[in-house]
Amino acid sequence: MLSKAxxxxxxxxxxxxxxxxxxxxxxxxxKSVQEVLASDFRVEQLLxxxxxxxxxxxxxxxxxxxxxxxxPDELTRIGTLETNNAALALARTTENHPLxxxxxxxxxxxxxxxxxxxxxxxxxxxxxxxxxxxICSETTAExxxxxxxxxxxxxxxxxxxxxxxxxxYAQDIPVTIPIYGAFLGxxxxxxxxxxxxxxxxxMGNEANGIRPDLEPFVRQKVTIPRxxxxxxxxxxxxxxxxxxxxxxxx
Amino acid sequence: MLSKAxxxxxxxxxxxxxxxxxxxxxxxxxKSVQEVLASDFRVEQLLxxxxxxxxxxxxxxxxxxxxxxxxPDELTRIGTLETNNAALALARTTENHPLxxxxxxxxxxxxxxxxxxxxxxxxxxxxxxxxxxxICSETTAExxxxxxxxxxxxxxxxxxxxxxxxxxYAQDIPVTIPIYGAFLGxxxxxxxxxxxxxxxxxMGNEANGIRPDLEPFVRQKVTIPRxxxxxxxxxxxxxxxxxxxxxxxx
Numbered sequence: 271m272l273s274k275a276x277x278x279x280x281x282x283x284x285x286x287x288x289x290x291x292x293x294x295x296x297x298x299x300x301k302s303v304q305e306v307l308a309s310d311f312r313v314e315q316l317l318x319x320x321x322x323x324x325x326x327x328x329x330x331x332x333x334x335x336x337x338x339x340x341x342p343d344e345l346t347r348i349g350t351l352e353t354n355n356a357a358l359a360l361a362r363t364t365e366n367h368p369l370x371x372x373x374x375x376x377x378x379x380x381x382x383x384x385x386x387x388x389x390x391x392x393x394x395x396x397x398x399x400x401x402x403x404x405i406c407s408e409t410t411a412e413x414x415x416x417x418x419x420x421x422x423x424x425x426x427x428x429x430x431x432x433x434x435x436x437x438x439y440a441q442d443i444p445v446t447i448p449i450y451g452a453f454l455g456x457x458x459x460x461x462x463x464x465x466x467x468x469x470x471x472x473m474g475n476e477a478n479g480i481r482p483d484l485e486p487f488v489r490q491k492v493t494i495p496r497x498x499x500x501x502x503x504x505x506x507x508x509x510x511x512x513x514x515x516x517x518x519x520x
Numbered sequence: 521m522l523s524k525a526x527x528x529x530x531x532x533x534x535x536x537x538x539x540x541x542x543x544x545x546x547x548x549x550x551k552s553v554q555e556v557l558a559s560d561f562r563v564e565q566l567l568x569x570x571x572x573x574x575x576x577x578x579x580x581x582x583x584x585x586x587x588x589x590x591x592p593d594e595l596t597r598i599g600t601l602e603t604n605n606a607a608l609a610l611a612r613t614t615e616n617h618p619l620x621x622x623x624x625x626x627x628x629x630x631x632x633x634x635x636x637x638x639x640x641x642x643x644x645x646x647x648x649x650x651x652x653x654x655i656c657s658e659t660t661a662e663x664x665x666x667x668x669x670x671x672x673x674x675x676x677x678x679x680x681x682x683x684x685x686x687x688x689y690a691q692d693i694p695v696t697i698p699i700y701g702a703f704l705g706x707x708x709x710x711x712x713x714x715x716x717x718x719x720x721x722x723m724g725n726e727a728n729g730i731r732p733d734l735e736p737f738v739r740q741k742v743t744i745p746r747x748x749x750x751x752x753x754x755x756x757x758x759x760x761x762x763x764x765x766x767x768x769x770x
Contacts (some may be wrong), residue, residue, distance in 0.1 A: 391754060400747030425750050460768045497650030497767055500675050503760065504641060510757045511764045517747055518710045 272317070272344050279405075280317070283360065288410055293363050295414035298349045300356035302327060305424030311361045317345060318357040335359070350416040363414055366518040369403045369432040371447065374467040376401050376516065381436055381484055382409045382475040383505060389413065390421025391506035392473070397425035399513040404431045405439060405470075436472075440487035443470065449489040450516070451480050452508055456491025459512055464519035471516065473509050522567070522594050526531060530567070530598040533610065536662055538593045543613050545664035548599045550606035555674030561611045568596060568607040576607075585609070600666040615666055619653045621684040621697065625718040626766065629655045631686055631734055632725040633755060640671025641756035642723070647675035649763040654681045655689060655720075686722075690737035693720065699739040700766070701730050702758055706741025709762055715768035721766065723759050 282288040283296050294314065297306040307313055313335045316323075320339050323330060330337060337512060342355035351360050353445060371377040378401055381390050389411045396404055413431050422429075443449060448469030472488060474480030480488065494503065494511050503511070526621075532538040532544050544564065547556045554576060557563055564583045566573075570589050573580060592605035599608050604763060621627040626650050633639050639661045661668060663681050693699060700721030722738060724730035730738065735752055744753065744761050753761070 391757070393752065394750050395757060397748045397750035398744075398746055398753055402748070423750065423752075424704055428749050494648075494764070495767070496648055498647045498652070499678050500644050500647035500673065502673075503645065504756075506754075507641070507645060507757060507760045510699055510753065514710075514744070514761045514764065517745070 272338070272340055272348065275398075276338075277344075280358070280360070284350055284416060286415070289363065289412075289414050294360045295363055295419065296349065296357040296416045296417055298345075298351050298354050298357075298416065299420065302419065302424050303357040303359045305427045306359050306361050307332060309427035311364070311427060313359045313361045314428070315360040316357060317348075319345065319355060322356040330463050336493050351420065366433055368434070369405060369430055371403065371443075371470065373468070374441055375403070376513075376515075377403045377405065377468070377470050378509070379405045379436060379439075379470050379472040380410050381407045381472055381480050382478075383473065384409070384411055385476060386411045386415040386417035387421045388476065388506050389415075389502070390418040390423075390426075392509050393418070393422040393429045393431075395426040395506060395510045395513065396429050397422075399510075399517055401513070402429055404429055405436070406431055406433045407436045408433055435448055436484055437487075440484060443487075449487055450492050450512070451485070451488030451490070452512060453479065453488070453491040454493060456493040458495050459492050459515040462490070462492060462494055462515075462519075466519075471509075471512060473505055473512075476505050522588070522598065524590055526588075527594075527598050530608070530610070534600055534666065534719065536665070539662075539664050542720060543695065545613055545669065546599065546612045546666045547609040547611055547669055548595075548601050548604050548607075548666065549670065552609040552669065552695070553609045555677045557582060557610050561614070561677060563609045563611045565610040566607060566622050567598075567609075569595065569605060569737040572606040578708050601670065609616050616683055618684070619655060619680055621653065621693075621718055621720065623718070625653070626651050626763075627653045627655065627718070627720050628759070628763075629686060629689075629722040630660050630722050631657045631722055631730050632659045632728075633635040633723065634659070634661055634668035636665040637671045638754070638756050639665075640673075640676075640724065642759050643668070643679045643681075644675040645756060645760045645763065647672075648734035649760075649767055651763070652679055654679055655686070656681055656683045657686045658683055686734055687737075690734065693737075699737055700742050700762070701735070701738030701740070702762060703729065703738070704743060705740040706743040708745050709742050709765040710745055711741060712740070712765075712769075714766050717770075721759075721762060723755055723762075726755050
């Protein structure tokens with residue numbers, strides 16, 4: 271049975287303040303925990319049901335985390351998921367290292383994506399479309415928020431991120447590299463010649479889009495053509511559709 | 521101030537049972553309430569803040585609903601949104617009328633989409649891509665669930681739905697009409713010639729995809745090409761990407 275102290279410690283990690291203080295974040299549910307155990311993230315503690323631990327013992331022992339066998343009810347009580355009958359891992363956060371596009375590489379820039387679910391979904395989409403670097407404004411949701419980790423469905427283990435001041439970052443992008451930005455009234459993604467190279471795609475805030483300060487850095491505005499009457503698409507949906515069009519021209 | 525009886529009545533509509541019993545559903549928040557007031561849905565009651573009512577009086581009075589001016593706190597307390605400082609409408613549900621594709625029309629079929637947020641997002645996507653008919657399996661989330669209405673961002677007023685047994689429905693689709701279905705291992709949506717006509721697109725359950733019984737009715741399996749390592753895409757995301765590819769070949 272979980273001690274009160276450990277339960278409280280795990281629960282404290284629901285809050286950003288304590289994630290930062292301890293340098294640890296929560297990974298919850300069978301799939302996500304399997305992915306983090308198999309990844310380069312350092313897993314320090316694993317709380318698992320007996321069944322999950324038996325099935326994943328080899329994977330679990332790879333990193334030699336501190337293991338405790340617990341009941342599903344206990345996992346659910348200390349975690350953030352509605353139910354969790356498998357496992358919860360405490361993994362070490364990584365340092366905020368600068369990331370730049372390699373020649374020909376496609377990189378995503380997120381300007382003020384506030385909703386953790388959207389950020390997690392975008393990591394999953396990036397991973398699907400083979401994008402492994404995501405540059406985030408400092409106002410973008412914290413990637414270690416349990417909702418981000420959970421919505422990413424394990425893709426947080428394959429996509430790297432760099433939180434930075436986007437104005438400074440954008441200033442340093444060589445002039446020969448495309449910087450696409452999602453706007454209303456940009457070039458139609460169905461007909462735009464994306465060319466075979468890489469570059470950057472900037473996606474903006476859920477309500478306000480890309481902020482005016484950043485707009486001058488966008489070298490090619492792009493728009494998803496609309497055939498009906500909805501005012502907009504969710505930012506995750508728009509990211510996927512633009513990447514799909516970029517990839518087909520790549 | 522809202523009476524206890526009315527508060528309880530509104531709150532009862534959070535549940536499917538009472539929505540069915542009374543034939544009413546909740547529409548919440550400024551944008552959604554404006555859309556429903558301007559739509560063909562019959563709004564029977566409008567609970568609005570003074571500010572919202574003043575700004576939208578003409579629209580609000582169009583249908584002559586019973587109006588009550590309330591405080592934002594009251595709206596939030598009786599509704600399902602985290603906060604609501606604008607309005608809440610009670611609108612009449614519509615009958616479940618059969619819907620068929622007109623010649624050349626694109627229609628969406630949803631097989632067992634369980635998550636209300638996904639269903640709402642899909643309605644919004646359908647609306648963006650000019651699809652106005654959605655056929656739902658009887659196991660698909662109830663469209664009048666407040667989470668569906670809210671996630672659809674007003675698109676529930678422009679997209680119609682028909683809940684039915686999909687096996688019977690699919691049997692009656694003329695053989696000359698394409699029926700696309702989202703599968704792993706289908707034709708690549710980037711290279712498939714969708715042709716200029718309409719047809720049906722079937723999207724399957726979040727975890728299990730299209731059910732085996734329905735699979736024989738799919739005339740063309742389609743797949744979104746993957747460039748990275750994510751195992752799958754969310755069903756809303758996949759719907760948008762497939763519709764985007766279908767539309768560009770339309």
